[in-house]
Amino acid sequence: MAFLTLGLFLCVLTTGQSIRLGLEHLSTVYLPYRYDNGDAKYKMGKGAAEQVGYDPVNKKVYSVGQPGLLNVIDVSDPRSITLLHYQELPQAGQVTYTDVEYCGGFVALTREHEHKGLPGHVLIYEAYRGTGDMQLVYQAPVGGSPDMLLFTSDCRKLIVANEGKDGGDGNGNFLNPEGSLNIIEFSSDDLPNSATIVKRTVNFRKFDASQDEYAARGVRWVYRGEPGSPNRLSEELEPEYVTLSKDETKAYVGLQENNAVIVVDLTTATAEELYPLGAKYWGDSGLDPSDKDGGIHIESWPIYGLYQPDTVKYVSAGGRELLITSNEGNTRELTVNGVDISDEWRGMDFVANNAIANNVPSLLRDALADETKLGVLRLSNYDGKSASDPTKYEAFYAFGGRGFSIWDAKNLTQIWDSGDQVERAHALYYPSIFNSEYKDEFLHDHPEDTMDETSKKKGPQSESLAVGEAFGKTVIVLGNERTSTLMVYTLDTHNPHAVPEFQTIHRHGRWDRKWDNAYADREVGDIDPEDIKFIPHEDSPDGHPMLLVAGSLSGTVTLYRVINTPL
Template identity: 35%
Template structure:
């Protein structure tokens, strides 16, 4: 055979091989809900009790992490105390996993339940905790994929329905709680906010168990959602030791102990990254403030490495001088992508409206490098919520709830972040607002909530300069989190689907999967 013919045959075979290896032909967007699981509500025993009575409407997707191979995603259903497993190759949910309850009477799993005792009292109590994670992340150790959850907790508290009640307002079952009068004192469990829908297990009208919202901890799980470990009362113990004046507070001495009755330090955000050859978890404590750093080398025994909290506890939070309040979103920037060649942790603080950059040492210690403060000072307006980074332009994109859009920060010099511009999202509807942002391969994806939150939302596709890269893609109601798969071929959104306060409209919770190539090719 002549050489040109051989070359043509080789080229033909190569092209054929490429065709056979292409990904499935996906639609532009697929939105998946949980209606197929409604008939399993009794079996799955996910938290319910709402006016809808349907798992598919009670399930409110909050956060997503995608496995390294890009084939599986894990979605937290916070109020349902569950995690959904999503097969991205099939485009289908394969399971919903009830996370169960934490036992606060077990050794090392105590809590401080009272905001009226004027003291730090972490001890065991006859209380259970629904894990109710917000953020979720994954890591690999010993060749296995593990999940980690920040167990914040959340309630359903609307004008037409609430699932929260204080222990003092319950009638406690005398067999389960023979010392009910002692437990219901304000200095004991009386002030603790617990779940009304989980209290009566036998239907006789009294509380057989006390289930608090959130577990005040970080948990490690296998990929099939078997719990491997939990940090117990570590976060409360460490904050009591290291920032006692701000224990279970809103970050200041004036609010000392005011959160003990409701989720404590409130771990919300978590990211995991390999630093110095070890998987490290960075956990933001939304209320007390600061970041916990844990070593996950042994998934069964997360090890405390450091706690960084730079708040001035004596300052008034409204003054703008108290420092970083309310860490919401965390982002790790690896050394190869970092503008200064060092691994960085970015923390967006929603209460203070500040975005802070830390250098991460191999030991897990955090050293503040730079900080950007929204000006004028916007106290508790969500002016810095979720950060994302584009290494090409060296820009941070930070959700700014005060303007319902994004701040674009230039961090070419991480020690001196500057505002490069603001991205207005009003082009997607008057009153539309950003909930989350992610960046991959120069594409800035923004989860945009509709002016009426129960209406379908959108994912905006932008260039790093804020111009529109491609038309926005319609997704489910209230897209609360957006992320890319590791290879950048798909965008996923967790569409929370919260109801209206009177429950006249209660959208389906869902996850949308967007084919990036098709989205960018759209005109």
């Protein structure tokens, strides 16, 4: 097994560097997804560790699982982190919990309504005091499907991103609520006892007046409502992630399905502008678009990739204001009155539906008909339509950018993109699990059995990002959901023209064993690194910069040390 990793794994893609940054595995704790009369239940694929928050003073991690368990983990000894406390949250097992953050002695969480079309809630608890359950001190309704929350640095302002997923009301009625932000402001550090608590809502209705113009510029607006009852663009704008400017006066809101970013003025609680992100051209780099081609084949194709970022991070570096995005990709799927709606076709579907415009070159047309080329690649049936005949397609768009990008925060113009670096790094260092994935039906298989499986979808599916400072440089860590790998890059903080430099790629755990056996022996790794957080040296348990990772499908929380080693 050429690339088996149980602890430290370092490898370098670029040459000419005298040092490299990597990750040293320190400790992992496995979390249950529920308890039966005090008996902990463990299983892969249950979302037992969806998100994490870090208390830098008391060296504790708060982790929430989708089913509704809140865990407190002691990381004061980074080589032996331990579960201190757990408690079931309200409606555990009935609703989905989506995020957790710690700030100033309080822990905030978001949960969806059991009927996704209805408003969710934010809950705030007192931090763990060493005995007994944590106490709920504040609760408030927020928008539909709250997906993320974020405190300002003084802990007095809490921003909640409400994705506004479509769903029902429990009575069979279809609902497609607007996406929105909630800004909850507290007048003191003692949040629940503040003299005033003000909750404001930022909606995106201002963009409805120019909704056709925004759609023409590239903001994806797939579901337009039912005949005779059209919807508005604001009902389809779905906030996925929020990051704040350096002075915390602006929020940058990633809209994954819409392939766009909204800039929000937090002072006035108003949306300023909506920016489409466009697409990358796969003819300039390459991708592996098929799981039927007998292995790894990264090639250039005259098609496009929608960025559709999951994570968006604001960074001030080299005198520049930047946004860094992990370009995961996502399809738009919904069911309305029993009818399934999807914006996804395979390449072969365009051929079968006679939907290819006459001006499409024969080379591309033939590739779309060939399952070893573009025939099984998932492509958008919303984008790329011919202006002269909307039933035909003259350009073809895959979902996601299979990497990450850097943008100018002032106008959202792209500064840099990773091209095909992410897939090529996997091909070079982890070929046996290239574009592999875990699903429940694979529990008794080897990870290598699904090698190349996700090439036809979104490849490694770059999802999470952590950004911090170490060794005089900005460190960027990219988490890839399907391959469960972490890639380390650096950005020269002092050079205004610097671009990210690849350092190392890391995949903790065993993949020479079946998933269930590796999990049972606590050697499975961080499967689906849903949330990763950079811990600077001044806040870490031992004075070294660290990375905190939540593996959603493995139900793990892991601590890594960011290390600097000579070649």
